[in-house]
Amino acid sequence: MKLTARTRYAARVLVALAVHGTEGPLTTTTLSRHTDISVQFLEQILKDLRRAGLTASARGAMGGHRLALPPGKITLGAVVRLMEGGIRIAEHCTLADTPGDKLTCLGWTRAADAVESALDAITLDDLAKGLPDATELDPHPDGGMTSDMADRSGRPGV
Numbered sequence: 001m002k003l004t005a006r007t008r009y010a011a012r013v014l015v016a017l018a019v020h021g022t023e024g025p026l027t028t029t030t031l032s033r034h035t036d037i038s039v040q041f042l043e044q045i046l047k048d049l050r051r052a053g054l055t056a057s058a059r060g061a062m063g064g065h066r067l068a069l070p071p072g073k074i075t076l077g078a079v080v081r082l083m084e085g086g087i088r089i090a091e092h093c094t095l096a097d098t099p100g101d102k103l104t105c106l107g108w109t110r111a112a113d114a115v116e117s118a119l120d121a122i123t124l125d126d127l128a129k130g131l132p133d134a135t136e137l138d139p140h141p142d143g144g145m146t147s148d149m150a151d152r153s154g155r156p157g158v
Contacts, residue, residue: 003084009045010045014079018067019128024062025064071125072124087115
């Protein structure tokens with residue numbers, strides 16, 4: 001699965017609003033500066049986010065953009081579903097004709113469910129606070145990955 005620039009940028013915009021939104025609504029120009037996204041592309045993304053009810057905006061001297069929900073209520077999973085139309089790892093499984101296809105589709109479906117579950121577990125609040133910490137993805141000596149953050153950071157695992 002490869003995320004589009006729109007999805008990555010939408011997440012970046014939402015995180016910027018979560019981090020800087022306590023200062024009040026942010027103008028498009030300010031958001032562009034915080035996210036390094038052109039104003040034109042940013043306006044397109046903001047339109048999608050506003051239609052989905054993730055952001056709100058107000059015009060005028062004190063206007064700008066803000067999160068429409070608390071940052072703990074918006075997940076990366078919601079952003080991917082909005083911008084990508086869902087997690088599409090197992091999309092081809094509707095065409096499974098052979099027994100081998102059906103069996104491998106079970107694996108792809110389990111993987112898609114795991115990815116979706118992981119994305120739904122990460123909120124904007126987590127990201128705004130620096131969680132999940134990148135150190136949780138330190139490689140294991142056996143080549144696997146670890147998620148026992150509590151041992152390294154003193155924080156419970158995410």
